[in-house]
Amino acid sequence: MDASTLSPKPLLRALKGDAVWPPPLWLMRQAGRHLPEYRALRAQAGDFLALCTNPGLAAEVTLQPVRRYGMDGAILFSDILIVPWALGQGLRYAEGEGPVLDPLRDAAAIGRLDPARLLGGAAPIFETVRQVRAGLAAEAPKTTLIGFAGGVFTVACYMVEGHGSKDYAAARGMAYADPALFGRLIRILVDATAEYLIAQADAGAEALMLFDSWAGMLSPSQFRRWVIEPTAAILRLIRKRHPAIPVIGFPRLAGPMLTEYAARAGVRTVAMDTGMDPRWAAQAIGREITLQGNLDPLALLAGGMALEVEARSILAAMRGRPFVFNLGHGILPPTPPEHVAALVRLVRAG
Numbered sequence: 001m002d003a004s005t006l007s008p009k010p011l012l013r014a015l016k017g018d019a020v021w022p023p024p025l026w027l028m029r030q031a032g033r034h035l036p037e038y039r040a041l042r043a044q045a046g047d048f049l050a051l052c053t054n055p056g057l058a059a060e061v062t063l064q065p066v067r068r069y070g071m072d073g074a075i076l077f078s079d080i081l082i083v084p085w086a087l088g089q090g091l092r093y094a095e096g097e098g099p100v101l102d103p104l105r106d107a108a109a110i111g112r113l114d115p116a117r118l119l120g121g122a123a124p125i126f127e128t129v130r131q132v133r134a135g136l137a138a139e140a141p142k143t144t145l146i147g148f149a150g151g152v153f154t155v156a157c158y159m160v161e162g163h164g165s166k167d168y169a170a171a172r173g174m175a176y177a178d179p180a181l182f183g184r185l186i187r188i189l190v191d192a193t194a195e196y197l198i199a200q201a202d203a204g205a206e207a208l209m210l211f212d213s214w215a216g217m218l219s220p221s222q223f224r225r226w227v228i229e230p231t232a233a234i235l236r237l238i239r240k241r242h243p244a245i246p247v248i249g250f251p252r253l254a255g256p257m258l259t260e261y262a263a264r265a266g267v268r269t270v271a272m273d274t275g276m277d278p279r280w281a282a283q284a285i286g287r288e289i290t291l292q293g294n295l296d297p298l299a300l301l302a303g304g305m306a307l308e309v310e311a312r313s314i315l316a317a318m319r320g321r322p323f324v325f326n327l328g329h330g331i332l333p334p335t336p337p338e339h340v341a342a343l344v345r346l347v348r349a350g
Contacts, residue, residue, distance in 0.1 A: 011072040011144040014290055014324050015207050015246035015269050022350035023315070023323045026073030026146070027300075027340070029330030030065040035337060037064050048093040049085070052078050053124040059131035066140050068337065069344050073144050073207075073324075074136060076200070078125055080150025080211055083192050084159050086121030087113040103162030105170065110185050118192050119199060126203040133204030147205030149197050151212025151251070152189035152234070153226040159185065168214060175226060182226075190230050194237035201242045209248040210234070210267070216253020223257050228264050235266030248292060252329070262289045274328030278317035287321050294328035295343070301332050303339040311346050 007013050011024035032038050038061055045051035052058055061077040081099050085091040090102035104110050119126075129147060136143050149155075158164070160171035160182075175182040197208050215227045231249060238247065249267035251258065253275060262270045262285045272281055272293030281291055299310040314325070325347045331340070 009072070009142050009144045009206070011324060012206055012246070014322050015144075015248065017268070017288065017290060017322050019320060019322050021319065022348055023318065023325045024072035024144075025325040025344060025347045026071045026075060027065075027331050028075070028327050030069075030071060030340075031061045031075060031077045032331070033333035034331055034335040034340070035064055035068070037068075048079070049091065052082065055124050055127040055131055058124075058128040059135060062128070062132045063135050063139065065340075066136070066143050069340055070140070071143060071344075073146050074132060074140070075146045075209070076125070076129060076132065076148060076205070078128070078148070080148075080155055080213075081158060082122055082125055083118070083149060083155060083189065083196055084113075086118045086196075087115065087188070087192060088117055088121075089113065089159060098164045099158060101158060101162050103170070104159050104185065105174075107181055107184070110181065110188070113188055115188065115192055115195075118195060122196060122199070125196075126199050129200050129203035129205050133206075144206045145204060146207045146209055146248075147197060147200030147203075148209040148211060149193045151210045151215060151227065151249075152186050152193055152230045153218070154212045154214045155189055155193075156182070156185050156226075157214050168217060172217065172222075175222060179225075186226060186230055190233045191237070194234045197234070197238055198241045201238070201245050205245075207246045207248065208238070209250065209271075212249070212251045215251035216255065216273075220257060223251075223254070224260070227251055227254075228261055231261075231265040231267065239266075246290075248324075250292075256284075259284045262286075269322075269324065271326065272328060276328065278314050282317050282321060290322035290324060291318060292324040292326050294326070297327050297329055297332045297335070300327065300339055300343060301335045303336065303342065307339060307343060308346060311343060315347070315350070 010020050014020045014024050058077045066074050157168040157171040247267045248269040250271035251261050252273045269290040274296045299307050
């Protein structure tokens, strides 16, 4: 890469294909429940959806881990279900249960989704992006702002099921039994997700991420149809407006399908989940793709020698290629902040 084109932001450089070392670092769910300063704001907001849609509070939550740890990335504090909520699907967060939505089980229910509502409904999120970008400019000018959305298969799982599930049998069953109906929902989500991410980029997001948390439940043929193809469609739409913005794809539990995803989905960076062997991924996926991951959140929770051994193993596997250090899934709420600080020191030492 021409040195004259390099950004002063290490994460942005890595996401664009530069083998930065020590690697840039941020953590999935770094803004949230493991921080005492977050818990204080969460109590002030009243409920989770209110917190996500309060730009001042959501921006503050996004900035908290950057202030505490000096992270190279600030991941927007929001939720993957903002898109269905903005489309008009009923959504609430039940204490101890997680999200509860009005389930979409037929054509009439899907037909009630209103794409014209999306940008107006999600307007508070875009204002959060603007406020975070301004805050980073003032407080952490080398930190990259990451916007995000849920992968359309994962979001469709919640929309059809109506809640979290171990197997999302209703959604996966619809995909097999009525692929035309499921495909209609997926097409709505492709367009809405692209529009939502483009608006985040317009507001100041410097990189974007797609979280497809339940992608690994699918057979290879279904994975191609409902994960790879919709992701590629979203990327084509984004690149019409923001041709150079880096996009991270996270098809969790994809296993060996990760290579096909990396080749066909159109993302520039692929995030590895906890179960992925980084040594295999480093050999199987070309250096034109940046890899991200994949420390086990439980190793971070444990701390000490377990954390150090696991982190050093990942660093050894990734040295010499474009790489972003991260977790293989979201940070766990009981994680002591001092363990995160110790990880940051270890990664910064290379």
